[in-house]
Amino acid sequence: MKNYEKRYEILRGMLEEEGINVDEVEKKLKNFRIETPSWGYGDSGTRFAVFKQKGSARNIKEKLQDAAIVHKLTGICPTVALHIPWDMYDDWDELLKYAESLGVKPGAINPNLFQDDDYKLGSLTHPDKRVREKAIKHILDCIEIAKKLGSRDISLWLADGTNHPGQDDFRFRKHRLEESLKEVYSHLEPDMRLLIEYKFFEPAFYHTDIPDWGTAIILSKKLGDKAYVLVDLGHHPLGTNIEQIVAILLDEGKLGGFHFNNKKYADDDLTTGSINPYELFLIFNELVSAEQDGLKMDIAYMIDESHNLKNKIEEMIQSVENIFRTYAKALIVNRKALRRYQEEQDIVMAENTLVKAFETDVMPLIYKVREEIGVPLDPLKAFRESGYMEKVIKERG
Amino acid sequence: MKNYEKRYEILRGMLEEEGINVDEVEKKLKNFRIETPSWGYGDSGTRFAVFKQKGSARNIKEKLQDAAIVHKLTGICPTVALHIPWDMYDDWDELLKYAESLGVKPGAINPNLFQDDDYKLGSLTHPDKRVREKAIKHILDCIEIAKKLGSRDISLWLADGTNHPGQDDFRFRKHRLEESLKEVYSHLEPDMRLLIEYKFFEPAFYHTDIPDWGTAIILSKKLGDKAYVLVDLGHHPLGTNIEQIVAILLDEGKLGGFHFNNKKYADDDLTTGSINPYELFLIFNELVSAEQDGLKMDIAYMIDESHNLKNKIEEMIQSVENIFRTYAKALIVNRKALRRYQEEQDIVMAENTLVKAFETDVMPLIYKVREEIGVPLDPLKAFRESGYMEKVIKERG
Amino acid sequence: MKNYEKRYEILRGMLEEEGINVDEVEKKLKNFRIETPSWGYGDSGTRFAVFKQKGSARNIKEKLQDAAIVHKLTGICPTVALHIPWDMYDDWDELLKYAESLGVKPGAINPNLFQDDDYKLGSLTHPDKRVREKAIKHILDCIEIAKKLGSRDISLWLADGTNHPGQDDFRFRKHRLEESLKEVYSHLEPDMRLLIEYKFFEPAFYHTDIPDWGTAIILSKKLGDKAYVLVDLGHHPLGTNIEQIVAILLDEGKLGGFHFNNKKYADDDLTTGSINPYELFLIFNELVSAEQDGLKMDIAYMIDESHNLKNKIEEMIQSVENIFRTYAKALIVNRKALRRYQEEQDIVMAENTLVKAFETDVMPLIYKVREEIGVPLDPLKAFRESGYMEKVIKERG
Amino acid sequence: MKNYEKRYEILRGMLEEEGINVDEVEKKLKNFRIETPSWGYGDSGTRFAVFKQKGSARNIKEKLQDAAIVHKLTGICPTVALHIPWDMYDDWDELLKYAESLGVKPGAINPNLFQDDDYKLGSLTHPDKRVREKAIKHILDCIEIAKKLGSRDISLWLADGTNHPGQDDFRFRKHRLEESLKEVYSHLEPDMRLLIEYKFFEPAFYHTDIPDWGTAIILSKKLGDKAYVLVDLGHHPLGTNIEQIVAILLDEGKLGGFHFNNKKYADDDLTTGSINPYELFLIFNELVSAEQDGLKMDIAYMIDESHNLKNKIEEMIQSVENIFRTYAKALIVNRKALRRYQEEQDIVMAENTLVKAFETDVMPLIYKVREEIGVPLDPLKAFRESGYMEKVIKERG
Secondary structure, three states, X not given: OOOHHHHHHHHHHHHHHOOOOHHHHHHHHHHOOOEEEHHHOOOOEOOOOEOOOOOOOXXXXXXXXXXXXXXXXXXXXXXXXXXXOOOOOOOHHHHHHHHHHHOOEEEEEEEOOOOOHHHHHOOOOOOOHHXXXXXXXXXXXXXXXXXXXXOOEEEEOOOOEEOOOOOOOHHHHHHHHHHHHHHHHXXXXXXXXXXXXXXXXXXXXXXXOOOOHHHHHHHHHHHOOOEEEEEEOOOOOOOOOHHHHHHHXXXXXXXEEEEEOEOOOOOOOEOOOOOOHHHHHHHXXXXXXXXXXXXXXXXXXXXXXXXXXXXXXXXXXXXXHHHHHHHHHHHOOOHHHHHHHHHOOOHHHHHHHHHHHHHOOOHHHHHHHHHHHOOOOOHHHHHHHHOHHHHHHHHHO | OOOHHHHHHHHHHHHHHOOOOHHHHHHHHHHOOOEEEHHHOOOOEOOOOEOOOOOOOOOHHHHHHHHHHHHHHHOOOOEEEEXXXXXXXXXXXXXXXXXXXXXXXXXXXXXXXXXXXXXXXOOOOOXXXXXXXXXXXXXXXXXXXXXXXXXXXXXXOOOOEEOOOOOOOHHHHHHHHHHHHHHHHOOOOOOOEXXXXXXOOXXXXXXXXXXXXXXXXXXXXXXXXXXXXXXEOOOOOOOOOHHHHXXXXXHOOOEEEEEEOEOOOOOOOXXXXXXXXXXXXXXXXXHHHHHHOOOOOOXXXXXXXXXXXXXXXXXXXXXXXXXXXXXXXXXXXXXXXXXXXXXXXXXXXXXXXXXXXXXXXXXXXXXXXXXHHOOOOOHHHHHHHHXXXXXXXXXXX | OOOHXXXXXXXXXXXXXXXXXXXXXXXXXXXXXXXXXXXXXXXXXXXXXXXXXXOOOOOHHHHXXXXXXXXXXXXXXXXEEEEEOOOOOOOHHHHHHHHHHHOOEEEEEEEOOOOOHHHHHOOOOOOOHHHHHHHHHHHHXXXXXXXXXXXXXXXXXXXXXXXXXXXOOHHHHHHHHHHXXXXXHOOOOOOOEEEEEOOOOOOOOOEEOOOOHHHHXXXXXXXXXXXXXXXXXXXXXXXXXXXHHHHHHHHOOOEEEEEEOEOOOOOOOEOOOOOOHHHHHHHHHHHHHHHHOOOOOOOEEEEOOOOOOOOHHHHHHHHHHHHHXXXXXXXXXXXXXXXHHHHOOOHHHHHHHHHHHHHOOOHHHHHHHHHHHOOOOOHHHHHHHHOHHHHHHHHHO | OOOHHHHHHHHHHHHHHOOOOHHHHHHHHHHOXXXXXXXXXXXXXXXXXXOOOOOOOOOHHHHHHHHHHHHHHHOOOOEEEEEEOOOOOOOHHHHHHHHHHHOOEEEEEEEOOOOXXXXXXXXXXXXXXXXXXXXXXXXXXXXXXHHHHOOOEEEEOOOOEEOOOOOOOHHHHHHHHHHHHHHHHOOOOOOOEEEXXXXXXXXXXXXXXXXXXXXXXXHHHHHOOOEEEEEEOOOOOOOOOHHHHHHHHHHOOXXXXXXXXXXXXXXXXXXXXXXXXXXXXXXXXXHHHHHHOOOOOOOEEEEOOOOOOOOHHHHHHHHHHHHHHHHHHXXXXXXXXXXXXXXXOOHHHHHHHHHHHHHOOOHHHHHHHHHHHOOOOOHHHHHHHHOHHHHXXXXXX
């Protein structure tokens, strides 16, 4: 890291030779924002065990503190996604002020429709109208909270599904889902958005009511312009070409946001970019490409991870680091060359154009940006040296 | 089989006790139709080898002969899907008469957009306009053939896709695809249908332009009322809940037909129902359920298999047998009980209601139907005893 | 069910015509035993929620009660697998007597090496020797319990693995595992067995220390004649041919037992036979075939399910029912015909020989056996009518 | 590339600061060898189409020419794997001299046991002894060819398997396989090796006789010290942790070699490192780690790709490039730090140690090595500028 300036000059020279506007790249990097999830700072686990970590956040205020240190050290994580009722609080005004005092503010509101015993057989799709109404009511409460907190997005993940063939009727559940969502949608403020998440399986193991992006986009199209699809990177069958789904959703004007993480097998919620960093690059490649082609881009970049082995704050910093570095790589793709090679059907050089950007060590660019926005060059090291963890362990007992 | 009457009486009694209208079931069975594919009667193989079989059909007339014997022995396979240009013929009128003389007629027309060297990088999505126009022209030719042969459905499977990240632009290919399909669609006769097939992967190994039902339904909705989705049972990621996709497509009014086969790993094109017969049953369960709920059902049931180990005609008979038996099982599901259990949230009994139908030995019903429509009780045995294979081996050399 | 005798006579006649010794089949059915798991009777769930059921067992005595009713109604489930420390008890002699008073007895002992905070990074493979010794000590304790309870099998599932590339060294962990197992093995009594389970993934999401049968058999061969492989049907990658693994393990003399359940996606722990009943049949087909070929068969048939939607006892009865029916189907495969067709390379008839047995309605045979061993013909119905659930809900509060 | 010296100096300085012996790394890179496959230079395709490329090699001599240009431009590909009978030649002495005149020599010999009609139901496992003997004879012929050509390794991939449940008996096939391999093994010269490849599926779609590394290692252990396992990167279920398999095989002393390629879905045979380059890095990380720990390393690094979209020679150069770059990254992992972090259970820093090496731009190191061994810095560019392709298109017509 020391003397990165020399590396920066060389890199800048190489990029400019390729016609990349490095100032523009740095500007984009400075404007990039990643939202971290409140639930990523508390204890979590698998169905087999939840391992307690010393000093992990126990309530929304502590979660905001942890998110704030991540933002302070990275400079690009000013918002925090909330999960209701996990993050329920008596006085939202006070909480908002508390967040602001820490330098962060609430982001997307995530209704929880899977923990109450009533939701055992579903929430918005439940066979019993009473339960559906309860679930709708909960989302409407979340919309109210969003209004109070100035949050724009309602992030909707449904655990709804069945475990056993015959347990319920697919079409009837679909009708109930559409009806419930319509009711919810009608309560959105004009500038609010409903982000509809899909998931291949888990916790339902025979069918999931919104199993894929196809179902989610059909729902969002039926609802209207305020409904979008939310892509969680861990919610696809193995092998799925996620970057293509991203491109399709962008082209259909229905990509609302991401839940970033990485998977090796199922919804493993591992560190973003830690299993296949090239896939993450190819996803960002689509995003940058679409933006440069002038598509409307209004995308919420959110991390959805909740680790139980690594220190939670360190893990979040690492994920932010991986996403930021990958975005930088996508920004330096020589798009003119790429398009030309594609038009010339020169597959090898088209592919190499992507590989070249991916293989570039973009850290000097990132150091430069960090220096200019006044955050540590190495946020993880800075975190370890800050004494923050020792402090909260003491405070939180 | 002998003395099946006794078993029939017992079965009928048991079904009637449950309130199943057995006459209605038998009527449905008599009206059921499965289309067999011309390409299932010729030699085929894997990328590693094509094993020649003695007596396998070498041209469209021989394929029609083989399809005709399958129909003669099963009574429910009167149409044959054609593949153009594999089944190209000089004089379609003559061919039509020839087919009729054998007791069969042409079914869906399948354009081939993957073998010509021009299609190496795609057909309807190809970067080069000339190739796209060639591909469109080929489909329009197929529409003309369909008109001449009285075929209603154009069955469109595209091999289009890429093998390498960066090879081409997802969104540009999507635009080309939509434009090409619009052109094709505009040439359909009022009563014709375009069935759009999707496939997860192969022969393209990085991305496929229509990888899933979501893409196919979006395309078909943009095109209009004559465009439908075609479900090939082998074209999904492992684990996919296909019966749910069927239910969604039915509910959206966009299920156009099936390509039946079975997979264990990828698009293995194995005997329908031979790897997971219960999955096939659950698919038919959705079909029968939708029909009983009054949904519009206009579905082409087509086999898409092309075996290289089993005798091709026997394989086709076996597949027809499996499909027919499975349909019969779906017809005897006690739907009133199923719905009641679902409403009562009695999961165990709801599931058992399906299991009970699946576990029922419905062969007596099928024997009865076969007897009444005048086909052999055991079509496979009848085929072996017919001397057909020996005859064609001699004739075809 | 009523008048099943008529169906029985017909079935018996059909089977005898094929040369099946029906008396022998019934004898085998009467001797078949399935072990149910204590943990299948208590509350459980996913990482998202555990739904409490009224009346579910809260301790080992209540679990034994529930297992006893399953045995009473099915007649083939006299043993109960225990999980330590979940089923820890002060006075094992007393517990043994209590079990006997209920008509059941303890089966395999399952050490728990995944819940203690110490096991966060592994148990037998943990980088810290202290933790490995603690884990070994726990298994030795389990061996002592097994001795006291007269249990023969120690069923070892390890959750050991890592979540992050680089977290630990594969080879070092392998060495630690081998060393730890050697220590454990040396404490087995002469007639005891160590059953080594493997699992593709979960709860570890980057690597699992025993990910496949290959690893498990290598370990068991290094240990010796008392070590065997345990096959859990849900622990394989999608598509895996489990029946082949069973055949290989049988041939290598290393198949120790099963954990029965069914999966659609991952380790879903669904009702055995509920997703692909034909796969279960093909597995039993290998078992029956091996036995008839004279291979040494000493296999523990154990259910490993823990449902949170269905009533737990009903679910267990349903699973036992599915396994029993499937075993009956495998017993009536015409093996002489199958072998002949295989030798003649008559693939269609070889396959049909299996399909025929699978499609046979064997319930009359099962009713006969149940009648003769004095259990209800329909155990599920009998359970519902028994008032047992109402009773325990009252008792257990 | 120009002025890479400045980048080299910076990189060298950074690596030395971490204690990496850069001279040693460069020495290792200079000694690294990759074998290219003769079949990668001829036309190939999928089951749907084989697209002819202008100038692609039509026979073994032309294939050697193409392999020679790859070696000339990369400096690390001196051997060429042969496929018999595809590469059959009348006069092996002459061919050997021809190869030497081009600067290359034959590598592993690959028997072909899947194309002859006789092998429809298997080769070494075929139910018919005559076919098994023919297959054994073919391998023995290959051993003779290997002797004449000075090849050490027989690379054995079997397409053997079945498509239909019941088609054949798993255990009988296993016995035949063991017997056949024993016969083959007994004819190996003292210094020869038999590399046994496994594959999850394809071209067999119900079961494959050697489906996984577990089966392959059991076979190789039964055979003896000259039998090893060959890992083809495309032959695993999705999600499989291949680097762990590599570590296990290394630890068991049974890793014989690799067939390099990359997959997204099935055995896609895509450019090595083109879908998940990090996975390739993690594999090389195991190899370098094992070597540094003093394990015996005698591993054949072979490419197994056969592309039909890209130019074949360019594709091979690209694959060699990817492998070489990845090996370089594995060589610069700070292993002392990695081990320390692992011992300290510092997961974040252990992972980051790998990530750091992976993210390093190692091209300056590679340019340095290339300069010193006298090959072009950019082999692909050099190939395009060489006029080679234009020449062979003219020559080969």
